Amino acid sequence: MKRLLCASFAALSLAAGPPNPVTWKIESAPDKPVKAGARFTVKLTAHILEGWHFYSMKPIEDGPIPTRIWLAESQPFQLTGTIGADEPQTLLDETLHKDIELYEGSATFSLPVRVTSGSETGPRKLLVNAQTQSCNNSMCLPPTTVKLEVPVTIGK
Amino acid sequence: MKKLLVTLGFTALAALAVSNANAQTNDQEKAAETTPATSREMAPDAKAYQEASRINDPNQKIEALEKFKKDFPNSASLTSADVNILSTLASRFPTQTSRIRTFAKTIVQGGKDKKEKGSLSGQVADTLLANDLLLKDAEKYARASLESLNQAEYVAEQKAQFAKRAANTSGRAGRGGRGNAQPPTDEALIKRFQDSRALRLASLGRIEFKLGKTADALKLLDEAYAVNSNQPAVAGTLGEIAAKHGDDAKALDYLLTARLTGKAPASANQALVAVYSKTHGDSAAGLEALLDAEYNKRFPNPVHVEAYRDTEKRSERLVLAEVFTGSGCPPCVGADLAFEAAMERYSRKDLAVVMYHEHVPQPDPMSNPDTQARSKYYKVTGVPTYTVDGETVKSSGGSRDGAKGIFDRIQTPIEKELDAPAEAKLTVNASAAGNSVKVAASVGDVKSDSKDLKVQILLLEKELRYSGENGIRFHPMVVRAMGGPDDDGFALTAGGAASFDQSWDLDKVSAGLKAHLDEYEATGHRGNAFKFSEKKDRIDRGNLAVVVIVQDAKTRHILQAAFVDLTLPAPQPPTSNSGNER
Numbered sequence: 001m002k003r004l005l006c007a008s009f010a011a012l013s014l015a016a017g018p019p020n021p022v023t024w025k026i027e028s029a030p031d032k033p034v035k036a037g038a039r040f041t042v043k044l045t046a047h048i049l050e051g052w053h054f055y056s057m058k059p060i061e062d063g064p065i066p067t068r069i070w071l072a073e074s075q076p077f078q079l080t081g082t083i084g085a086d087e088p089q090t091l092l093d094e095t096l097h098k099d100i101e102l103y104e105g106s107a108t109f110s111l112p113v114r115v116t117s118g119s120e121t122g123p124r125k126l127l128v129n130a131q132t133q134s135c136n137n138s139m140c141l142p143p144t145t146v147k148l149e150v151p152v153t154i155g156k
Numbered sequence: 157m158k159k160l161l162v163t164l165g166f167t168a169l170a171a172l173a174v175s176n177a178n179a180q181t182n183d184q185e186k187a188a189e190t191t192p193a194t195s196r197e198m199a200p201d202a203k204a205y206q207e208a209s210r211i212n213d214p215n216q217k218i219e220a221l222e223k224f225k226k227d228f229p230n231s232a233s234l235t236s237a238d239v240n241i242l243s244t245l246a247s248r249f250p251t252q253t254s255r256i257r258t259f260a261k262t263i264v265q266g267g268k269d270k271k272e273k274g275s276l277s278g279q280v281a282d283t284l285l286a287n288d289l290l291l292k293d294a295e296k297y298a299r300a301s302l303e304s305l306n307q308a309e310y311v312a313e314q315k316a317q318f319a320k321r322a323a324n325t326s327g328r329a330g331r332g333g334r335g336n337a338q339p340p341t342d343e344a345l346i347k348r349f350q351d352s353r354a355l356r357l358a359s360l361g362r363i364e365f366k367l368g369k370t371a372d373a374l375k376l377l378d379e380a381y382a383v384n385s386n387q388p389a390v391a392g393t394l395g396e397i398a399a400k401h402g403d404d405a406k407a408l409d410y411l412l413t414a415r416l417t418g419k420a421p422a423s424a425n426q427a428l429v430a431v432y433s434k435t436h437g438d439s440a441a442g443l444e445a446l447l448d449a450e451y452n453k454r455f456p457n458p459v460h461v462e463a464y465r466d467t468e469k470r471s472e473r474l475v476l477a478e479v480f481t482g483s484g485c486p487p488c489v490g491a492d493l494a495f496e497a498a499m500e501r502y503s504r505k506d507l508a509v510v511m512y513h514e515h516v517p518q519p520d521p522m523s524n525p526d527t528q529a530r531s532k533y534y535k536v537t538g539v540p541t542y543t544v545d546g547e548t549v550k551s552s553g554g555s556r557d558g559a560k561g562i563f564d565r566i567q568t569p570i571e572k573e574l575d576a577p578a579e580a581k582l583t584v585n586a587s588a589a590g591n592s593v594k595v596a597a598s599v600g601d602v603k604s605d606s607k608d609l610k611v612q613i614l615l616l617e618k619e620l621r622y623s624g625e626n627g628i629r630f631h632p633m634v635v636r637a638m639g640g641p642d643d644d645g646f647a648l649t650a651g652g653a654a655s656f657d658q659s660w661d662l663d664k665v666s667a668g669l670k671a672h673l674d675e676y677e678a679t680g681h682r683g684n685a686f687k688f689s690e691k692k693d694r695i696d697r698g699n700l701a702v703v704v705i706v707q708d709a710k711t712r713h714i715l716q717a718a719f720v721d722l723t724l725p726a727p728q729p730p731t732s733n734s735g736n737e738r
Contacts, residue, residue, distance in 0.1 A: 057232035058232060059233050061236070066232065070200060082230045082232075086321070091351070092351035
């Protein structure tokens with residue numbers, strides 16, 4: 001049932017700081033200017049270091065920190081619906097005695113976004129916060145929130 | 157493959173106060189532009205949900221959760237809010253059966269497909285089961301949940317997902333180390349499916365047992381247990397069934413297993429006492445000793461240490477580790493065991509460890525207002541959190557397997573501090589007699605100009621026995637009270653010498669602990685009714701220790717600490733025993 005500590009965990013040290021098992025990539029964003037009031041989709045993919053995982057967006061009572069993705073406040077963009085996500089793996093958690101949803105390898109999230117009506121035209125940066133908690137089979141890192149900047153031009 | 161998931165951090169860690177810069181690599185095409193992470197941020201919906209779910213008044217809580225649903229219609233926490241409302245209704249308004257039935261039905265109807273409806277049915281069944289309510293309804297939901305599972309569909313779906321992930325990560329193995337894992341085998345996927353199914357078999361089996369359908373229950377639970385024996389509630393119910401059938405040996409085995417997990421249902425624990433008494437001359441007197449022996453046999457500390465030897469630089473400092481933990485906190489297991497190992501490696505002249513228990517994420521009968529105040533002082537937002545001489549160690553929790561890793565991480569700051577000169581001289585006289593503990597602490601030779609120095613005096617029990625939900629049975633160095641005019645220490649003038657007296661009436665301390673636990677139980681834990689399986693308010697006079705801390709209250713830096721074991725004969729003369737007089 002139990003695995004040995006993986007190398008990435010053994011390498012943890014205060015001097016080196018915690019590892020960074022997750023790297024984010026913008027898969028798709030508008031190539032052309034988007035009008036005020038118009039909608040578009042941003043796809044973000046998290047690539048996860050082998051041996052690590054993070055959790056789906058579904059919260060679990062007294063469970064690990066789920067993935068949360070949200071737009072920073074005070075910008076001319078809004079989410080218009082539920083964030084789409086790859087289907088996570090479902091596994092039994094031996095500690096919680098519950099099924100838990102997680103991602104290994106990679107996970108792609110689709111954000112339905114709308115440009116706020118009446119927004120000024122010009123190049124902008126859509127600011128997205130992505131919070132995950134990475135764990136391997138022995139321990140977890142504190143949750144981290146990464147700020148992603150997606151260039152979007154608001155056109156006429 | 158059964159994957160050992162480490163679900164650590166938990167809701168309590170949602171905004172852990174650990175700076176954890178997470179600079180992103182820029183080695184791939186179209187890499188996301190990022191800035192370093194901030195640790196305290198929470199998604200607005202997560203924050204709103206957390207606030208609503210922590211309301212104690214059930215009506216206000218339900219109202220707040222409904223408002224949350226309206227305010228954040230796209231939140232991933234909508235289902236959690238619904239289940240939370242159902243749980244609150246079931247635990248606080250159990251007579252409102254019509255309302256509960258309607259709400260349960262609405263939850264399941266909200267599922268988008270067979271899979272989600274099955275999962276929601278399971279959550280409804282578990283909620284009703286946990287509250288021993290509407291069990292015929294619970295049976296219906298549990299059966300629907302079980303029947304929604306299909307092994308062939310699961311395996312096909314999981315394979316498709318893996319292929320998709322593999323496509324996403326292809327070609328990345330050589331860059332930044334993001335490689336592809338091997339695809340799971342059919343055997344591994346079937347095992348995962350069976351593990352999930354066993355959970356649903358278990359729920360239905362437990363419901364059938366409560367409905368008096370013992371034969372059906374036994375069949376379901378046996379099947380669940382054969383797949384995964386790490387299911388406390390299943391072991392407990394199988395034990396109850398065995399006891400009912402007069403198979404005492406089998407019952408005892410199951411019930412001991414369940415009891416040691418700390419998660420056995422109350423009825424299973426009652427059955428254990430009954431069966432043990434029946435087989436031991438109508439007395440349960442030896443049960444705790446048996447549980448102790450079984451615990452030590454089954455769960456030895458996985459961290460093996462060698463005794464610390466002084467370096468040439470070893471100073472007069474007694475290093476202080478402060479650990480914020482919870483008996484219902486699974487990831488605290490790794491930290492608890494790591495510090496237990498640290499107490500083996502280092503003597504009490506090298507290291508003092510103190511454990512502050514918190515009601516996180518579950519109610520903890522060793523928590524008290526002083527440990528909670530200390531947690532606020534350190535701005536602890538999740539357990540486990542631990543500090544060495546006042547500085548938070550940048551780490552997190554771990555499973556039993558993770559204890560060694562945590563130990564490795566705390567060893568460095570501890571041994572660094574052992575070589576750091578003490579910044580105050582501290583002499584402590586402490587004694588226990590009858591119901592009273594008296595402490596006299598003298599501080600001098602303070603090497604700090606801070607105007608915020610404080611002397612904290614802590615009363616500890618060296619070990620408490622309590623099998624909490626995380627399975628840890630022996631809890632070392634539990635803080636029972638903190639001294640000072642407001643239980644928050646004594647002010648110390650910078651550079652000056654001073655003496656401080658603290659005394660505790662143990663009956664009063666015990667009464668205070670009981671009052672807190674009674675009140676917490678009456679109020680409910682985050683809005684939900686609960687009962688402590690045991691209240692740890694009694695203080696064992698023969699099990700006490702005192703820790704004295706000289707601390708800069710502003711920076712939290714510890715200048716010096718002292719540990720006095722009140723169970724050891726006081727040295728004669730003088731009657732002092734301090735951490736800095738080595």
